[in-house]
Amino acid sequence: MSALSDASDFVGWSSDDQDEVSIHVSGMTISGWQDVSIRLGLEVMPATARIAFTEYQPDGGYTLSIDPGMRCQVLIGKDLVITGYVSVVETDTDRSGNLMSMEIDSLSIDLIECSAEFATYQMSSTNALAICQQVSRPRGVTVTSIQAAGATDIQQFSVILSETAYEVMERVCRLAGCIFYDQPNGTVLLSPVGATQASSGLIEGENIEHISTRRSLRGRFSEIRAIIQNPVVLFTPPDGEDYVSQMDAVSAPVNAVATDPGVTRARPLLIPVELGDADYAVAKRRVQWEVARRYGRSQVIDLICDSWRDKSGKLWAPNTLVQVKRKSWPTAQIWLIAEVEFARGEDGSRAHITLMPPEAFAPEPLLLPMQSNEAVAAANSSVGDTGADRTSVKQTDI
Known part of the structure; x- marks a missing residue:
């Protein structure tokens, strides 16, 4: 009923x-x-x-x-x-x-404001969806997923006692490479970016009453390079080609470099390789993600639509891909609805819609906790083995 x-x-x-x-x-x-x-x-x-x-x-x-x-x-x-x-x-x-x-x-208010409750605060051999469901269940919120979002195995995960359920879910979904947001029936959905497509577009001169755009170079870099997290010993003063060659020495083994063609002047950014990143696979994805997400966040469209619905009668909704057509653009472009406000007042009904490129919401590639812990243990073990060698060194008078 x-x-x-x-x-x-x-x-x-x-x-x-x-x-x-x-x-x-x-x-x-x-x-x-x-x-x-x-x-x-x-x-x-x-x-x-x-x-x-x-x-x-x-x-x-x-x-x-x-x-x-x-x-x-x-x-x-x-x-x-x-x-x-x-x-x-x-x-x-x-x-x-x-x-x-x-x-x-929405019901998720209790996930955001209340501390997380668990039977155990350390979990192993589970997946992201199961963790999100467990942390949400005491607050009466159901978590579901589509397109296998949240199916990533989380071999080991620890909850900080002071964390809210929302903070736990945010960390877990970053590890799983998915996003999560409210659903009309009070549930929370785990989903990939751009899960649905609108049946009609947003067109300047037709259903768009007002449109503003924001383009920025802040936070964007011409080159993003991953480097090994070792101290760099500078054998020569840090200037000229010598400095560049020494920096190349700590990044060449990783071979993880991404460029942003929209940044025309030299703006480099170095990011560290995570400990335990075998073959630097995560680092190679990470530099590409950095460029794409930073570009996505720098491009924003805010518009007012004269209708709350697309031509099929469906309400505009977040995480929906939609064609946007401006008079100054040669062709329509695909953007993602990031936010929508349905407003009604003295001037009638309007939909205030914020759009960004889909790349703006792509989750960051991260190393899973178990892989990182194994790498730390191996590093500590190797450090401990050097103690015996140090005791055999003879002291020489100078």
Whole structure:
């Protein structure tokens, strides 16, 4: 049974209006809002809604009573967009009556604010999805995955006692090479980047009312090179070709270099190779990731769309690939929806959408903990073996 079918009271809701925002809370479905803002995003957890309305409902002849902590659902038309809790309730009284506003957070609010709880704080022989499910279960949040996201085996993982569940999931998903974000039904989804494709695009002069772009070279480098984490002994003053050749000596064995053709002046960046990175495989992926992600984060589009939905009637959603066409571009380009805000006010309904290249959200290649620990143990063992050799060295008078 849907959330709407078992509501005991309806205040102005019409199923014919596909963009009518309604709240199902405490046996009531309430709509007819003065101001609405619903914010969803890949880096927006929890998903939030802020809604203002009159406390007294003349159609029903009663005053609404809503308290923080009530479980609720937010719908746009028949589409569920947030399942969560009423977190804040505010009232503002003047001669015209009482204006009430409430802020709603998705169920993931408890993952973000509450400390993680485990039967054991050190896990082995498991995968990323299982760890995320275990840390979320005490808070009543279900974690699912698509396209095998989170299937990466995590041979050894330790939780810091002061960490929140969200912080644990963030570390685990980085190891698994996936992203995670809120779903309308209150679950959290583990997913690769760009899991869905919009059925229609965003076109300047058609459904785009306003568009702004941001391009930057901050944080971008002409060359990113991985180097071995050994102290560099400079046998000559650090200048000229000698310095360059000595730096090449600590990076040549790794052979992990990536360049950004968009950076025309010399801007080098050195990154260390992780201990235990066999054949420098992670380092080679890491330098490519550094260039791609830094480029992605430097390119941002903010636009206002005149509709909350694409041409197929589906709401704009985070992690969706969409074609964007500007008048000044020769062809359409594929961008990723990073964030969307459904807003309604005196000027009507608008969707505020932030887009970035998909590379902006690509997870960082990391060495799994067990591999790193084995490398540390081997390094410590080799250091310990040198003690006997040192005792046999004879001292010579100078």
